[in-house]
Amino acid sequence: MIKNLYDWILRMAEHRFSVVVLCLVSFSESIFFPIPPDVMLIPMILVKRSMAWLYAWLTTIFSSLGGLIGYFIGLLFYEKVGIYIIPEEGLKQFQTHFNNFGLIIILASGFLPIIPFKLFTIASGFFGLPLTIFIFGSLVSRGLRFFLIAGLLWKFGNNIKIFIEKNLNILAVIIIVIILILYLMFRMV
Numbered sequence: 001m002i003k004n005l006y007d008w009i010l011r012m013a014e015h016r017f018s019v020v021v022l023c024l025v026s027f028s029e030s031i032f033f034p035i036p037p038d039v040m041l042i043p044m045i046l047v048k049r050s051m052a053w054l055y056a057w058l059t060t061i062f063s064s065l066g067g068l069i070g071y072f073i074g075l076l077f078y079e080k081v082g083i084y085i086i087p088e089e090g091l092k093q094f095q096t097h098f099n100n101f102g103l104i105i106i107l108a109s110g111f112l113p114i115i116p117f118k119l120f121t122i123a124s125g126f127f128g129l130p131l132t133i134f135i136f137g138s139l140v141s142r143g144l145r146f147f148l149i150a151g152l153l154w155k156f157g158n159n160i161k162i163f164i165e166k167n168l169n170i171l172a173v174i175i176i177v178i179i180l181i182l183y184l185m186f187r188m189v
Helices: 002-013 018-029 038-047 049-076 078-085 088-092 095-111 117-126 131-166 168-188
Strands: none
Touching: 002 018, 002 038, 018 038, 018 049, 038 049, 038 131, 049 078, 049 117, 049 131, 078 117, 088 117, 095 117, 095 131, 117 131
């Protein structure tokens, strides 16, 4: 079953609309979508390594554009839209941190895949983080993350693909355990 899912993902990465889907996922993940663009980016690069840099650019640009929408939701439309994405109680606990470390928070949340970027795009607008700092932090952090992935897969793509295919079941179990741990951690917060 896992092998079938893996093969399906690789086939979808070759689909003629895969680039459009990558852009849509990258854009919407920064606002509301729960799945990070890495899920599309990685198999697409594994299938077409020669396109790694273009895919990284597109993912960075569309993720940052989605982040801008998230920022403006937090700034202008929190009461009408943002509150349904992030409850106000969840935001209040970050206010002091945003006031003191706004750029560092955006850099970390944009780079680390375990932190939902959408939370921080909306919070940046809500707390009035200067737009220039937000744009700079988004482009740098998202660019570093997606170009690092592209570079590693461009350089070691065949070896990584072979490793994944050899250890698919073990990797699937590890990913499920990580997802469960993250879910439990976020439920406790």
